[in-house]
Amino acid sequence: MARNCLAVVLAAGDSTRMKSSTSKVLHTVGNLPMITHVIKAAQSADVDSVALVVGRNADEVAAAADTGLPVSTWSQNERLGTAHAVLAARKAIEEGFDDILVIFGDTPLITSKSLANARAALAEGADVAVIGFRTDAPDGYGRLIERDGQLAAIREHRDATDAERAITFCNGGLMAISGRKALELLDAVGNDNAKGEYYLTDIVEIARAAGGSVVAVEASAEEVLGINTRVELAEAESLWQHKRRHDLMMAGVSMRAPETVFVSHDTLIEADVTIEPNVIIGPGVTIRSGATVFSYSHLEGAVIDTGCSVGPFARLRPGAELQHGAKVGNFCEVKNAVIGDGAKVNHLTYVGDADIGAKANIGAGTITCNYDGVNKHRTIIGAGAFVGSNSALVAPVTIGDGSYVASGSVVTMDVPADALSFGRARQTNKEGLAVKLKERSLAEKERRRKAGN
Ligand code: UD1
Ligand code: CA
Numbered sequence: 001m002a003r004n005c006l007a008v009v010l011a012a013g014d015s016t017r018m019k020s021s022t023s024k025v026l027h028t029v030g031n032l033p034m035i036t037h038v039i040k041a042a043q044s045a046d047v048d049s050v051a052l053v054v055g056r057n058a059d060e061v062a063a064a065a066d067t068g069l070p071v072s073t074w075s076q077n078e079r080l081g082t083a084h085a086v087l088a089a090r091k092a093i094e095e096g097f098d099d100i101l102v103i104f105g106d107t108p109l110i111t112s113k114s115l116a117n118a119r120a121a122l123a124e125g126a127d128v129a130v131i132g133f134r135t136d137a138p139d140g141y142g143r144l145i146e147r148d149g150q151l152a153a154i155r156e157h158r159d160a161t162d163a164e165r166a167i168t169f170c171n172g173g174l175m176a177i178s179g180r181k182a183l184e185l186l187d188a189v190g191n192d193n194a195k196g197e198y199y200l201t202d203i204v205e206i207a208r209a210a211g212g213s214v215v216a217v218e219a220s221a222e223e224v225l226g227i228n229t230r231v232e233l234a235e236a237e238s239l240w241q242h243k244r245r246h247d248l249m250m251a252g253v254s255m256r257a258p259e260t261v262f263v264s265h266d267t268l269i270e271a272d273v274t275i276e277p278n279v280i281i282g283p284g285v286t287i288r289s290g291a292t293v294f295s296y297s298h299l300e301g302a303v304i305d306t307g308c309s310v311g312p313f314a315r316l317r318p319g320a321e322l323q324h325g326a327k328v329g330n331f332c333e334v335k336n337a338v339i340g341d342g343a344k345v346n347h348l349t350y351v352g353d354a355d356i357g358a359k360a361n362i363g364a365g366t367i368t369c370n371y372d373g374v375n376k377h378r379t380i381i382g383a384g385a386f387v388g389s390n391s392a393l394v395a396p397v398t399i400g401d402g403s404y405v406a407s408g409s410v411v412t413m414d415v416p417a418d419a420l421s422f423g424r425a426r427q428t429n430k431e432g433l434a435v436k437l438k439e440r441s442l443a444e445k446e447r448r449r450k451a452g453n
Contacts, residue, residue, distance in 0.1 A: 003098035003123060005049075006179070007042040009065070010085045011035055011105030012055035012076040017228045023057040025105035026064055027233055029240050031283045032265035033064040034108040034227060040067055042103060044112030045119060049097075051089035052105075055079070061105075081197030082173075083189040090183065097179035098122070102200060104173050106227045108236055114219040118176035127181050127212035128203060130154065131172040133221045142171035142201050144216050151214040154201035158194035169216070171201060172224030181212065276312070284318065302334075323358070337368075340383065352376075357383030357401060365390040382417060391423070 015024035025035040039050060050071045054061050062073045076088040086102055099119050114131055121129035130151055132144045142154040143164050154171050155164045185203040204214050227233050245258040252271025255261050260277045267281050270289040279293050282300030290307045297311035301318025304310060307325040314328045319336030326339040329346035337351045340358040345351055347364035353376050354368050366387050368379040377395035385399050388407030400417030409423030
């Protein structure tokens with residue numbers, strides 16, 4: 001029978017080194033809060049329930065932790081150490097679980113694989129399974145002291161001897177504990193150490209002294225990277241982006257300069273899409289096969305269908321939907337608008353709150369005037385319509401199928417299908433008048449010179 005599991009997620013840190021007014025676990029990697037990354041990894045490792053130990057911003061942290069799993073929230077009012085933090089969730093642990101996973105909220109790159117490995121060690125009979133990693137720079141980490149294939153102890157850096165400090169196998173901080181033993185082990189932890197804290201790591205020796213089995217399972221150093229500062233946050237972002245871009249390229253996405261392309265946690269890009277250098281993809285973007293996104297484009301909340309072309313220098317904002325083969329070119333902004341099949345919005349244009357029909361052509365400099373200072377209104381442009389350059393379409397307004405709007409128009413009334421609409425003063429030419437104007441100006445200049453000014 002499957003073992004059930006509670007994840008105790010520690011997020012009560014005071015985030016001092018982040019120099020932030022919000023809890024550090026709310027800071028994002030790939031535009032997703034760190035705490036959400038951690039809970040999602042737990043979810044993929046078949047965790048049944050989450051006990052969140054929080055300090056500041058409890059409500060916001062709890063909201064970010066909601067990924068569909070049941071979450072209970074526990075506050076740790078005094079920060080007396082990692083074992084003390086886990087015990088803040090005592091009542092959740094008492095509900096009775098086969099496995100307890102202790103995870104840090106500031107370790108966003110942890111994989112479900114490593115969490116599952118730690119749980120598997122419990123299933124094979126261990127009382128505690130610690131997630132360890134190897135590093136050439138072990139300073140500051142707890143050292144994993146192994147004897148005869150078992151973990152004998154974890155020694156915190158400050159409490160370690162020189163010989164112990166030479167060990168490069170370190171505690172990642174995360175561990176799995178047998179649910180039946182967890183409270184007994186945690187309650188036995190004291191605070192007689194360099195920091196005067198209740199160390200979670202002490203349960204290793206406690207379990208061994210009681211004749212229990214304790215093992216270390218190895219993860220990569222990247223996975224257990226703990227984020228304390230914005231510098232480390234940027235490092236995590238960089239590692240995360242690197243992995244995502246690698247996965248996308250392996251799945252058939254072309255990028256000439258992948259290190260200049262940034263994606264988000266929910267970015268979906270199909271095979272045979274090309275992303276040119278320097279493209280920023282915010283949350284909620286889907287790009288379908290055969291589309292190309294040219295350099296310096298910024299996309300967010302947008303769906304780009306097959307064969308579309310975006311940019312260079314395009315901005316797609318939430319609600320932008322480009323249908324098959326549509327083009328949005330340089331210095332165009334699209335928001336909450338559908339650009340129909342094969343329609344073209346090629347230059348210097350703002351399309352907001354609009355529906356543009358198939359194969360319509362929107363001339364350079366066209367603006368949908370969607371906002372009257374109070375409300376937003378929609379602009380409807382029919383299939384095959386042609387909007388001349390530098391036109392202002394004052395919404396709400398409808399431009400009929402196949403109609404033609406003359407360049408420079410300010411359109412305030414609906415245009416019927418197939419009509420030609422002029423929304424500007426008619427041009428008049430005055431023969432020879434330019435010469436007369438110039439003569440008059442020169443005479444004026446001469447008069448001023450003589451008058452001495
Ligand atoms: C901890 C481990 C260390 C390991 C390192 C890996 C202990 C005693 N030490 O050290 O062996 O190498 O992680 O990064 O576990 N927290 C609370 N309440 C507290 C104390 C901590 O919620 O009272 C949270 C922190 O916010 C943080 C996590 O627990 O997310 C770890 O605490 P931290 O103080 O950073 O432990 P380290 O000294 O890094
Ligand atoms: Ca830490």
